[in-house]
Structures are given as C-alpha cells and as structure tokens.
Amino acid sequence: MKIGKKTPQHWDFARDDRFWDVRTPSAFRKIEPGDDIFFWLSGARVFQSWVRATSSLYPIGSNARPAHWIDVDGGGYTHRFEFEVVSEDVAHPAAWNELEAAAGRNYAPPAPANPINEPAAEEFLRARFGHQLDIKFTNVPVAYALGEDMRERSERQITLRRGQARFRNELIGAYAGTCAVTGSTVTSVLEAAHIDRYFGDHTNHVxxxxxxxxxxxxLFDLGVLTISNSLTVQLAPWLRESEYRPLHDKPIHLPSDESNRPDLEALARHRQTCEWS
Known part of the structure; x- marks a missing residue:
C-alpha cells in the first residue's frame, strides 16, 4: 500500500484514525477483514508499517468519521477500509527489488496497491518487522468523567475485551480470521479467549x-459453554433451549497448522470449572 512521497504524514494520520481512504477503489476492492497490509513510502520505497484489515472496502458516507488528510486538491476520497496496527518496528529494512526477488515476480511501484499472493513474499514482508504491538489498557474507568471522549473510551473497552493485540493477531492468523465456534469471519467482533485464565504474557500462547x-x-468465560475432548461445543443444559441450541455438539473450526490447535489439557481444565459438565 503506497503512501505518497509528498504526504508522508498521512501514515501518522492513518495510524491515529485507524483507517485508510482511497479515491479509486479498483485496486483495493479485494481487501477483506483479516488481510495483512504493508505500507511503504513512495519515492524512498521504504516500508513503514504492517497492519491488519478489520473491514473490507466500503463507500465513505455522509456520517463517516472525518479524516485528517492534507491534500492540495482537496482529497476526493470515496472509499475507506479500517485496520489495526500490527507493527511499526521495521527491524530489517529491505529494497523493493528484494521483495520482488522473494516473490519471483515484478510489482508496480507507482501503483496505489500491489496484491501479494506469493507465500514467500508474504513471509519476507512479515520478517522485515520486529516488535508487534501488545496494547494493554489497564485502567478503564467505570464512571463517565466530564469531558471524556466517549469514542476513545469505547475503543479502549473494546480493545480490553478483545484481549492483547499481539495475542489476538496470532489467533486471527492461526484460525484464518474465523470464529472457532460460529464460523463468523467478521473480524471486528472476534476476540482472543484464553482457555487457562490469563496469568501474564506466558499464557498468551496460541x-x-x-x-x-x-x-x-x-459464554466461554462464564463457563456455560465449553469444548469437549473430541473438540465439539458443549452447552449448559439451559442454553440448549435457547437460540444457541444449534451449536451444541458442533465440531469447532481448527487451525490448519496442528501446532496451533488448542491444548487438550487446558480444555479439560476449563471443563472442570463448569459445574454442570
């Protein structure tokens, strides 16, 4: 994804706003929630950041949040996608031709976006980055404070519920952006659930x-939904008479990489906390 060389500050705006606006949607129509996107600075051809899309591309409506772009021509943006930042730590800078060598093909540097479908190129780009963000909001006030930005408060609370960003990002990658129980692929409502309760960073393992x-x-945290040893959903008896009934005995969606699949012993410990089980 290209950042114009005359407006390098647009990345700073995008990082704060957590969205990117485009004038011509054609090059961006295939963006889907969960896609990894890498921003680079035109001219210098320097990679700036790694983000993960939390929405597909959509038209900018009249009630959309205002952006902070600085454009001589006034902008003319028509579409937007939203994202969360994975990393800005470019630990291993790379030249454009190194990316092309990894992919085994040429890209178009002047293009607004270059779709990358080659696994080797994707791995090459991820390897450019070091520290991944692990945002923690430890002090979320219960009471409303006069003058508080309610949108910011809401976003803090959502981030807290979702779980730490790096752990969630790893789960999104492992589960291909799919809820293990429902099959939902709406990334904005997918959260990182610990099987064994969170007791520090060492428990943040896929x-x-x-x-x-x-x-x-x-429901999982409340202990009224759990996962059996055969990796099927088990509901508390009273939930089996609710709208969640179709989920009972349903096999869960598993990561394709077996090393990322849930720990059976941890799941057994979770079941032991369910008094009805």
Missing amino acids: TNGLLLRSDIHT
Whole structure:
C-alpha cells in the first residue's frame, strides 16, 4: 500500500484514525477483514508499517468519521477500509527489488496497491518487522468523567475485551480470521479467549487460546459453554433451549497448522470449572 512521497504524514494520520481512504477503489476492492497490509513510502520505497484489515472496502458516507488528510486538491476520497496496527518496528529494512526477488515476480511501484499472493513474499514482508504491538489498557474507568471522549473510551473497552493485540493477531492468523465456534469471519467482533485464565504474557500462547465471537467469548468465560475432548461445543443444559441450541455438539473450526490447535489439557481444565459438565 503506497503512501505518497509528498504526504508522508498521512501514515501518522492513518495510524491515529485507524483507517485508510482511497479515491479509486479498483485496486483495493479485494481487501477483506483479516488481510495483512504493508505500507511503504513512495519515492524512498521504504516500508513503514504492517497492519491488519478489520473491514473490507466500503463507500465513505455522509456520517463517516472525518479524516485528517492534507491534500492540495482537496482529497476526493470515496472509499475507506479500517485496520489495526500490527507493527511499526521495521527491524530489517529491505529494497523493493528484494521483495520482488522473494516473490519471483515484478510489482508496480507507482501503483496505489500491489496484491501479494506469493507465500514467500508474504513471509519476507512479515520478517522485515520486529516488535508487534501488545496494547494493554489497564485502567478503564467505570464512571463517565466530564469531558471524556466517549469514542476513545469505547475503543479502549473494546480493545480490553478483545484481549492483547499481539495475542489476538496470532489467533486471527492461526484460525484464518474465523470464529472457532460460529464460523463468523467478521473480524471486528472476534476476540482472543484464553482457555487457562490469563496469568501474564506466558499464557498468551496460541495453544492456550481460541478465536471467538464476542458473545461466545462471554459464554466461554462464564463457563456455560465449553469444548469437549473430541473438540465439539458443549452447552449448559439451559442454553440448549435457547437460540444457541444449534451449536451444541458442533465440531469447532481448527487451525490448519496442528501446532496451533488448542491444548487438550487446558480444555479439560476449563471443563472442570463448569459445574454442570
């Protein structure tokens, strides 16, 4: 994804706003939630950041949040996609031709965006980055404070519920952006659920997690939904008479990489906390 060389500050605006606006949607129509996107600065051809899309491309409506872009021609932006930042730590800078060598093909540097479908090129880009963000909001006030930005407060609370960003990003990658229980692929409502309760960063391991839709995450944490040893959904008896009934005994969606699949012993410990089980 190209950042214009005359407006390098647009990345700073995008990082704060957590969205990117485009004038011509054609090059961006295939963006889907969960896609990894890498921004680079035109002219210098320097990679700036790695983000993950949380929405597909959509038209900018009259009630859309205002952007902070600086354009001599006034902008003319028509479409937008939203994202969360994975990393800005470019630990291993690379030249454009190195990316092309990894992909085994040529890209078009002047283009607004270059779709990358080659696994080797994707791995090359991820390897350019070091530290991934692990945002923690430890002090979320319960009471409203006069003058508080309610949108910012809401976003802090959503981030807290979702779980730490790096852990969630790893689960999104492992589960291909799909809720393990419902099959939902709406990234904005998918959360990082710990199987064994969170006791520090050492518990933030993919095998100790499930990617769950927000309501399923709540039921899992409350111990009224659990996962059997045969990796099927088990509901508390009273939930089997609710709208969640179709989920009972349903096999869960698993990561394709077996090393990322949930720890059976951790799942057994979770079941032991469910008094009805």
